[in-house]
Amino acid sequence: MPEKSGAEILIDGLIEQGVDTVFGYPGGAVLPIYDALFQQKKIKHVLVRHEAGAAHAAEGYARSTGKPGVVLVTSGPGATNAVTGIADAFLDSIPLVVITGQVSTLLIGTDAFQEADTVGITRHCSKHNYLVKDPAELAATVREAFAIATRGRPGPVVIDIPKNVQVATAPTDIKSKAAQRFHPAGEAEYALINKAVELLANAKAPILYTGGGIINSGPDASAALRELAELSGAPVTSTLMGLGAYPASGEAWLGMLGMHGTYEANMAMNQCDVMLCLGARFDDRITGRLDAFSPDSIKIHVDIDRSSINKTVRVDLPIVADVGTAIRQMIDVWKGRKVKPQPLTEWWAKVKGWRAVECLNYPASKAEIMPQFAIERLYAATKDKSPIITTEVGQHQMWAAQHFHFEGPNKWLTSGGLGTMGYGMPAAIGAQMGNPDALVIDIAGEASIQMNIQEMGTATQYRLPIKVFILNNEWMGMVRQWQELTYESRYSESYSDSLPDFVALAEAYGWKGIRCDDPAKLDEAIAEMLAYDGPVMFDCRVSKKANCFPMIPSGAAHTEMILHSDEVSGTMDDEAKALV
Amino acid sequence: MHIKEELAERHVLTLTVDNEAGTLARIAGMFTSRGYNIDSLTVADISEDHATSRITIVTKGPPPVIDQIIAQCERLVPVHKVTDLTEAGPHVERELALVKVSGAGDQRVEAMRLADIYRARVIDATVNSFIFEITGGPDKIDTFVTLMREVGLVEVGRTGIVGLMRGSGAS
Ligand SMILES: Cc1ncc(C[n+]2csc(CCOP(=O)(O)OP(=O)(O)O)c2C)c(N)n1
Ligand SMILES: [Mg+2]
Numbered sequence: 177m178p179e180k181s182g183a184e185i186l187i188d189g190l191i192e193q194g195v196d197t198v199f200g201y202p203g204g205a206v207l208p209i210y211d212a213l214f215q216q217k218k219i220k221h222v223l224v225r226h227e228a229g230a231a232h233a234a235e236g237y238a239r240s241t242g243k244p245g246v247v248l249v250t251s252g253p254g255a256t257n258a259v260t261g262i263a264d265a266f267l268d269s270i271p272l273v274v275i276t277g278q279v280s281t282l283l284i285g286t287d288a289f290q291e292a293d294t295v296g297i298t299r300h301c302s303k304h305n306y307l308v309k310d311p312a313e314l315a316a317t318v319r320e321a322f323a324i325a326t327r328g329r330p331g332p333v334v335i336d337i338p339k340n341v342q343v344a345t346a347p348t349d350i351k352s353k354a355a356q357r358f359h360p361a362g363e364a365e366y367a368l369i370n371k372a373v374e375l376l377a378n379a380k381a382p383i384l385y386t387g388g389g390i391i392n393s394g395p396d397a398s399a400a401l402r403e404l405a406e407l408s409g410a411p412v413t414s415t416l417m418g419l420g421a422y423p424a425s426g427e428a429w430l431g432m433l434g435m436h437g438t439y440e441a442n443m444a445m446n447q448c449d450v451m452l453c454l455g456a457r458f459d460d461r462i463t464g465r466l467d468a469f470s471p472d473s474i475k476i477h478v479d480i481d482r483s484s485i486n487k488t489v490r491v492d493l494p495i496v497a498d499v500g501t502a503i504r505q506m507i508d509v510w511k512g513r514k515v516k517p518q519p520l521t522e523w524w525a526k527v528k529g530w531r532a533v534e535c536l537n538y539p540a541s542k543a544e545i546m547p548q549f550a551i552e553r554l555y556a557a558t559k560d561k562s563p564i565i566t567t568e569v570g571q572h573q574m575w576a577a578q579h580f581h582f583e584g585p586n587k588w589l590t591s592g593g594l595g596t597m598g599y600g601m602p603a604a605i606g607a608q609m610g611n612p613d614a615l616v617i618d619i620a621g622e623a624s625i626q627m628n629i630q631e632m633g634t635a636t637q638y639r640l641p642i643k644v645f646i647l648n649n650e651w652m653g654m655v656r657q658w659q660e661l662t663y664e665s666r667y668s669e670s671y672s673d674s675l676p677d678f679v680a681l682a683e684a685y686g687w688k689g690i691r692c693d694d695p696a697k698l699d700e701a702i703a704e705m706l707a708y709d710g711p712v713m714f715d716c717r718v719s720k721k722a723n724c725f726p727m728i729p730s731g732a733a734h735t736e737m738i739l740h741s742d743e744v745s746g747t748m749d750d751e752a753k754a755l756v
Numbered sequence: 757m758h759i760k761e762e763l764a765e766r767h768v769l770t771l772t773v774d775n776e777a778g779t780l781a782r783i784a785g786m787f788t789s790r791g792y793n794i795d796s797l798t799v800a801d802i803s804e805d806h807a808t809s810r811i812t813i814v815t816k817g818p819p820p821v822i823d824q825i826i827a828q829c830e831r832l833v834p835v836h837k838v839t840d841l842t843e844a845g846p847h848v849e850r851e852l853a854l855v856k857v858s859g860a861g862d863q864r865v866e867a868m869r870l871a872d873i874y875r876a877r878v879i880d881a882t883v884n885s886f887i888f889e890i891t892g893g894p895d896k897i898d899t900f901v902t903l904m905r906e907v908g909l910v911e912v913g914r915t916g917i918v919g920l921m922r923g924s925g926a927s
């Protein structure tokens with residue numbers, strides 16, 4: 177039988193999985209793989225500037241295309257640099273396959289040059305990981321890794337390959353089947369679906385609380401959600417990760433819920449009588465104080481991961497299933513039985529009352545650009561282009577979630593679970609690679625953008641016309657906001673001092689740089705950004721002191737929402753301080 | 757402010773897992789990283805082809821935490837089956853301990869007498885020491901060890917618990 181090297185078997189395995197793009201960075205322990213890459217044409221390699229960038233770019237690629245993202249990095253520092261992205265993908269359930277080089281099997285455990293225990297380090301921030309010690313195992317390992325990364329609740333899988341395993345040869349037994357030991361949930365039991373439909377149909381105040389699971393389940397799940405919302409007449413809210421699954425222009429849309437969610441979404445969660453949670457996980461950013469969370473509702477929870485059920489909130493009807501399939505089943509039962517929902521006029525009247533609060537209003541200004549205004553104008557200028565939006569982490573991220581509106585899935589890429597500053601630009605690069613014709617914009621903060629600013633070079637090299645729209649408030653705004661709320665405005669290390677000149681920086685990298693600090697000129701400047709055929713860094717100088725509201729302070733109930741900055745108190749008790 | 761703790765229950769879990777490198781680290785590490793307790797843990801290869809191992813874990817936690825522990829174990833790729841013996845109904849638990857005592861005269865006689873009552877076997881003896889081997893439920897072994905403290909306990913080695921469901925069913 178013909179033999180191939182481990183490196184070649186790996187490349188064959190990637191091609192077999194339909195991989196067309198790999199984000200990576202070379203080094204000693206992956207040179208054989210890089211050489212095999214060099215000698216083929218099917219896979220394009222994107223050279224990042226830092227391995228964290230590779231992992232986030234792969235996340236952006238995955239989230240925007242629905243395909244797994246692939247990362248290739250060297251041993252030791254290459255692998256440790258990628259860990260943040262792996263952990264990020266783990267918390268946000270993003271399918272990644274991360275290939276790391278390792279020192280030769282003969283050297284493992286000897287503190288060899290560039291040796292790190294990659295499998296040990298990533299064990300608890302990956303869905304699964306492997307140390308492959310024999311090239312004959314590689315083909316099956318790659319197949320299983322892709323199956324695990326993409327099926328069930330998606331997540332990152334790490335394959336650590338020692339250098340001698342890349343060089344050694346093995347028979348090209350490419351047809352060997354992957355071990356079938358991974359059995360994700362699929363359909364729900366019909367008894368549970370019937371029960372769920374019954375509860376929903378008899379509800380007087382139902383709500384659909386949706387999350388990133390719907391995006392992960394695929395576009396069909398989003399389509400099914402729209403249909404279920406229509407049939408049931410229930411209002412719909414979503415977590416940060418689920419934005420776009422239900423269209424923001426849809427009548428049932430309440431906006432995002434949770435810490436910086438809308439008043440109507442949080443009040444409706446609090447007062448509903450039946451809550452149908454679809455692919456969300458009752459995260460602490462969503463629930464606020466647990467004992468006050470939606471106290472009188474019957475809770476139905478559909479999740480593909482059994483461990484998400486009853487983790488923080490006890491539910492009445494758990495359904496372990498793929499959320500898209502389960503929604504489709506509910507629709508079938510609903511239509512088959514010609515179910516008539518309760519009239520929800522009273523419930524909607526309440527919702528209308530909450531909506532009238534207009535919680536997203538903010539003090540307008542003619543003198544300076546309000547950050548919310550900047551997002552609104554960016555949205556107005558781009559909504560017809562169906563852009564892909566990535567973000568960094570902070571106030572700007574929350575303002576983007578509140579004031580940018582999404583009509584479809586896979587358009588909103590943000591680091592929700594881990595909250596990783598520095599995610600947005602590499603994610604935009606990955607998204608642009610996967611969607612060459614799309615308009616891709618990273619809504620950034622001036623502090624976050626500096627965490628992976630080196631990736632500007634990657635965008636230049638591959639001529640990726642991404643737009644980085646920095647809401648520059650000269651502060652780590654979100655940190656400052658918490659310091660105002662909790663620590664009597666003692667601004668400990670939250671000022672963004674010594675900022676670079678972002679326009680000059682853009683030019684240094686061969687980008688276009690634009691600066692704007694005048695609300696009257698903003699539209700024009702945004703138009704200039706959009707008209708430019710290449711990467712643009714937009715330094716949008718916004719109000720320095722604006723804060724993000726509404727806000728449920730940590731440890732507070734949904735009903736204790738702060739709507740405006742004049743309600744902000746200066747200090748908190750220790751119980752509240754201890755909650756992040 | 758004080759850190760609150762909830763009332764914990766003791767549960768015996770058995771896991772059927774792939775016998776491959778890293779499985780034990782994956783499970784034990786998951787317990788540590790999520791803040792779960794492990795009172796004891798035993799592993800042994802149990803299948804003819806050496807492909808499968810059985811792990812018995814004794815853990816403590818409030819019921820919702822136990823439920824999470826089981827779900828988190830099931831989420832691991834090499835874990836095929838998790839059974840909560842404590843919930844599953846009647847089951848047996850056994851542990852083996854080796855207990856060394858040293859002493860002379862009355863103390864030595866008393867140690868022998870107690871060992872006899874507890875059906876511990878002598879597996880090593882010198883003029884001034886014994887090693888007893890005792891098997892039983894964890895309570896029996898705890899009691900025996902406590903008694904041995906009075907009569908010259910030197911050291912103890914315990915295997916941790918293994919358990920099976922009573923009757924013909926498999927866990
Ligand atoms: C890697 C990382 N380090 C620290 C934090 C904590 N953190 C959250 S938001 C924030 C400030 C972000 O500032 P900026 O990017 O300017 O955004 P703004 O809040 O001002 O919009 C910090 C430091 C984080 N989320 N990620
Ligand atoms: Mg800022």
